[in-house]
Amino acid sequence: xxxxNIFKATPARRILGRIAxxxxxxxxxxxxxxxxxxxxxxxxxxxxxxxAPAAGASELLRQAYDKLFQQRGLASPIYFAFTRHExxxxxxxxxxxxxxxxxxxxxxRGDASFVNAPPSLRDLIxxxxxxxYEWVERLVMTYERAREGGDELALVxxxxxxxxxxxxRGARSVVMLDEIQNxxxxxxxxxxxxxxxxxxxxxxxxFVLCGLRRGLLDExxxxxxxxxxxxxxxxxxxxxxxxxxxxxxxxLAFTERVAINDETRDLIVQLFGGxxxxxxxxxxxxxxxxxxxxxxxxxxxxxxxxxxxxxxxRRFNSLLEEVTPSLTIRRALIRLLYDAATNAGGKSPVEAWxxxxxxxxxxxxxxxxxxxxxxxxxxxxxxMEIGTESLWRDYLRASYRLQVAADPRALVVAxxxxxxxxxxxxxxxxxxxxxxxxxxxxxxxxFDAQRVAASLLHYDxxxxxxxxxxxxxxxxxxxxxxxxxxxxxxxxxxxxASFHPPMLHVCDEERCAVAHGFDAMPYTDANEIVWLxxxxxxxxxxxxxxxxxxxxxxxxxxxxxxxxxxxxxxxAPEGFSAEAxxxxxxxxxxxxxxxxxxxxxxxxxxxxxxxRAGTETEAPDEFEMVIPMGSDTELIAAHxxxxxxxxxDFPAEAIxxxxxxxxxxxxxxxxxxxxxxxxxxQRFRLESDKLVVTVSxxxxxxxxxxxxxxxxxxxREENNGRRGWxxxxxxxxxxEVEFERVDDGTRLRMTxxxxx
Amino acid sequence: MIDSHDRSPVRSERSGDIAVIYASDYLNxxxxxxxxxxxxxxxxxxxxxxxxDFKNTGLVNSIGxxxxxxxxxxxxxxxxxxxxxxxxxxxxQLFEILGLTLHAALAADxxxxxxxxxxxxxxxxxxxxxxxxx
Numbered sequence: 077x078x079x080x081n082i083f084k085a086t087p088a089r090r091i092l093g094r095i096a097x098x099x100x101x102x103x104x105x106x107x108x109x110x111x112x113x114x115x116x117x118x119x120x121x122x123x124x125x126x127x128a129p130a131a132g133a134s135e136l137l138r139q140a141y142d143k144l145f146q147q148r149g150l151a152s153p154i155y156f157a158f159t160r161h162e163x164x165x166x167x168x169x170x171x172x173x174x175x176x177x178x179x180x181x182x183x184x185r186g187d188a189s190f191v192n193a194p195p196s197l198r199d200l201i202x203x204x205x206x207x208x209y210e211w212v213e214r215l216v217m218t219y220e221r222a223r224e225g226g227d228e229l230a231l232v233x234x235x236x237x238x239x240x241x242x243x244x245r246g247a248r249s250v251v252m253l254d255e256i257q258n259x260x261x262x263x264x265x266x267x268x269x270x271x272x273x274x275x276x277x278x279x280x281x282x283f284v285l286c287g288l289r290r291g292l293l294d295e296x297x298x299x300x301x302x303x304x305x306x307x308x309x310x311x312x313x314x315x316x317x318x319x320x321x322x323x324x325x326x327x328l329a330f331t332e333r334v335a336i337n338d339e340t341r342d343l344i345v346q347l348f349g350g351x352x353x354x355x356x357x358x359x360x361x362x363x364x365x366x367x368x369x370x371x372x373x374x375x376x377x378x379x380x381x382x383x384x385x386x387x388x389x390r391r392f393n394s395l396l397e398e399v400t401p402s403l404t405i406r407r408a409l410i411r412l413l414y415d416a417a418t419n420a421g422g423k424s425p426v427e428a429w430x431x432x433x434x435x436x437x438x439x440x441x442x443x444x445x446x447x448x449x450x451x452x453x454x455x456x457x458x459x460m461e462i463g464t465e466s467l468w469r470d471y472l473r474a475s476y477r478l479q480v481a482a483d484p485r486a487l488v489v490a491x492x493x494x495x496x497x498x499x500x501x502x503x504x505x506x507x508x509x510x511x512x513x514x515x516x517x518x519x520x521x522x523f524d525a526q527r528v529a530a531s532l533l534h535y536d537x538x539x540x541x542x543x544x545x546x547x548x549x550x551x552x553x554x555x556x557x558x559x560x561x562x563x564x565x566x567x568x569x570x571x572x573a574s575f576h577p578p579m580l581h582v583c584d585e586e587r588c589a590v591a592h593g594f595d596a597m598p599y600t601d602a603n604e605i606v607w608l609x610x611x612x613x614x615x616x617x618x619x620x621x622x623x624x625x626x627x628x629x630x631x632x633x634x635x636x637x638x639x640x641x642x643x644x645x646x647x648a649p650e651g652f653s654a655e656a657x658x659x660x661x662x663x664x665x666x667x668x669x670x671x672x673x674x675x676x677x678x679x680x681x682x683x684x685x686x687x688r689a690g691t692e693t694e695a696p697d698e699f700e701m702v703i704p705m706g707s708d709t710e711l712i713a714a715h716x717x718x719x720x721x722x723x724x725d726f727p728a729e730a731i732x733x734x735x736x737x738x739x740x741x742x743x744x745x746x747x748x749x750x751x752x753x754x755x756x757x758q759r760f761r762l763e764s765d766k767l768v769v770t771v772s773x774x775x776x777x778x779x780x781x782x783x784x785x786x787x788x789x790x791x792r793e794e795n796n797g798r799r800g801w802x803x804x805x806x807x808x809x810x811x812e813v814e815f816e817r818v819d820d821g822t823r824l825r826m827t828x829x830x831x832x
Numbered sequence: 833m834i835d836s837h838d839r840s841p842v843r844s845e846r847s848g849d850i851a852v853i854y855a856s857d858y859l860n861x862x863x864x865x866x867x868x869x870x871x872x873x874x875x876x877x878x879x880x881x882x883x884x885d886f887k888n889t890g891l892v893n894s895i896g897x898x899x900x901x902x903x904x905x906x907x908x909x910x911x912x913x914x915x916x917x918x919x920x921x922x923x924x925q926l927f928e929i930l931g932l933t934l935h936a937a938l939a940a941d942x943x944x945x946x947x948x949x950x951x952x953x954x955x956x957x958x959x960x961x962x963x964x965x966x
Binding site: 710739740 | 858862869870892922929
């Protein structure tokens with residue numbers, strides 16, 4: 077993929093930002109929220125930024141700093157991060173005051189050089205703007221006296237209220253305090269979090285208080301009298317959205333001069349769950365190693381290098397050091413975490429932790445809480461549950477083998493590479509399945525006691541009335557239906573696996589949902605109902621056997637979770653056979669096809685999206701064509717190949733065979749992949765005695781009719797032998813057929829020889 | 833965007849006890865289902881034999897053909913003879929490969945199909961020879 081024409085590097089002034097502003101993707105709204113605090117007319121007193129680990133919160137604040145610095149005449153930006161290296165509260169307070177004055181003077185003088193190389197406090201007095209000279213001098217003198225005095229509280233209050241004092245003298249600032257979770261580790265008598273919360277709420281200075289989402293409010297809570305943070309906005313900072321993460325990878329590939337393609341770009345996004353920190357580290361590593369990332373193997377090599385010795389490795393090492401500085405405890409911790417990660421469910425009891433780490437409760441609980449805050453594990457009173465992020469688990473496995481089991485490094489590298497490489501197609505497959513899933517959970521959440529045509533929830537009825545009917549007619553028919561179903565008011569919807577983890581073994585999380593609600597008012601036990609719904613994989617109408625299996629599974633979920641009253645709703649892309657519908661009726665279950673679900677979704681919220689993209693080049697004897705999947709576009713391909721085949725004087729019968737084979741190949745590509753771009757790539761190469769047609773598409777291989785489906789159903793029974801003929805037909809019609817699975821999709825090569 | 837029903841819709845006519853369903857120019861899932869629907873409607877309305885005419889059909893795909901098997905099933909259950917007429921070479925080859933010609937007769941054109949059925953005296957519900965163009 078060429079990115080050179082897409083992005084033109086625009087030079088921008090960077091002071092604290094570690095990446096170029098044009099590469100700072102997907103955070104423009106948050107950036108705007110922070111910079112909007114600068115005018116004195118800002119309606120907000122400040123912002124609380126609850127950040128997921130490695131979501132790029134510090135970079136967000138640094139970018140905001142750079143942006144605010146350029147806005148002359150407005151508030152001065154102040155960025156201060158609590159670091160884990162700092163030992164005491166007093167030291168943090170002193171460093172804050174120094175940072176504050178350096179950055180304030182820098183901004184008011186328009187000289188950014190002080191920001192990264194701050195002069196001494198005494199020098200800052202001389203460097204201060206004449207209008208600030210008096211109060212800066214007085215502040216420094218007072219500070220020096222307080223420092224000598226040894227009153228920690230007085231020192232802390234003096235330092236952290238300096239922005240309020242400055243504002244009262246006409247030097248307003250926006251104070252951004254980062255990594256507030258590190259306050260917890262500082263030694264001292266003062267409740268620093270409480271002091272910060274107090275000054276941020278009562279001074280006329282906007283504060284941005286940023287920290288890990290599991291630790292921020294604990295630090296700022298104020299103990300028995302929790303602070304309300306009136307007038308504060310909230311930012312929940314998570315991984316980048318998928319489209320933004322893709323753009324980030326593309327931009328970094330361009331700036332770091334690393335070749336990528338669409339497949340590896342998407343893999344990188346999936347590997348790092350949209351974390352800008354990990355993506356940037358990964359791309360930078362590829363740049364340093366001067367490697368291209370055009371295959372899964374190359375990507376996984378860099379991934380393993382980073383995991384075992386690069387920036388990603390150092391980040392996890394550093395996180396564990398924050399959790400416990402003791403090397404001995406850390407090694408025992410890695411063993412414990414690894415063992416817990418390999419347990420079913422990734423859980424282990426707290427008591428086991430205490431025994432194995434040989435720690436007293438007052439040492440153990442801070443350690444477990446530190447793991448919890450960093451989301452390396454979840455602390456749930458009686459047990460610890462290890463984080464499921466695959467990057468963290470890969471690190472844990474490799475660290476355990478290297479540091480605890482003392483396996484040879486070469487063996488660990490080789491095993492990790494092989495394992496992650498094997499996992500890459502599964503990672504993508506899971507991503508595609510997730511993208512193609514019908515999103516039952518969201519749909520259920522939108523039910524809101526609305527009334528819909530009953531046929532939308534009874535496939536047999538829908539099929540009887542609307543099969544083969546024009547879309548407009550269906551809409552009119554649904555509008556005219558008098559038999560309506562009142563959907564429940566759903567108050568909570570979650571994946572089935574959240575209630576009953578064994579469901580993860582039989583289906584993807586997003587394909588099965590549980591919705592709690594009420595099917596009538598008032599909110600009483602009698603009206604309480606739980607909808608259990610699942611999406612079944614089936615190319616044709618789902619048969620009775622698979623339908624029965626799914627009904628039983630959902631009933632089992634209902635019973636094991638103790639739901640008193642529940643309703644089953646099964647969804648199959650092509651609906652259900654007559655026998656299956658009979659069963660569903662016996663079980664009093666609802667049933668819908670994908671079409672019904674689309675209609676239902678449109679009726680609950682009429683929105684839809686679409687996306688398109690570009691294509692490439694061709695050679696003299698070679699023709700290339702990209703068609704979107706669906707809407708009979710295979711006909712366009714068939715007509716095109718007919719024209720090309722005529723050039724070589726293929727007889728009419730052979731042309732018909734080529735056309736038919738191509739149509740089948742296109743249908744196959746559309747039906748058998750959960751293609752992310754919904755495109756079919758075709759290449760027609762003319763040689764003296766043959767025509768070679770290559771059809772490829774991205775996505776995964778949906779199990780063939782001879783294999784069991786991903787949901788555990790036996791597709792043979794469903795097929796009744798009437799589908800899955802595509803490849804057989806192609807082999808009959810063409811002379812040579814090669815079907816291969818590539819990194820991220822499939823490729824079918826078909827050859828027809830000219831017989832003169 | 834191509835949309836088969838805009839180019840040549842599936843339609844049907846009735847000739848006594850025989851329904852003639854005219855397929856559209858591309859036999860795919862959608863048009864196949866429309867043919868199936870027309871056939872079921874015709875059988876439900878009392879027709880005793882069916883002709884599916886493919887004179888407008890240029891291309892056929894395997895999904896469309898698989899739906900024709902459903903049509904054959906429906907006709908068999910109703911003891912109604914079924915004839916495919918005007919099947920071009922491409923479609924005929926597919927019908928052959930996919931086994932449709934084992935269950936339904938092929939006629940050169942609609943007239944020949946009607947002739948074939950009238951000779952059978954459809955009301956007596958005789959099976960008819962299958963797989964050959966008359």
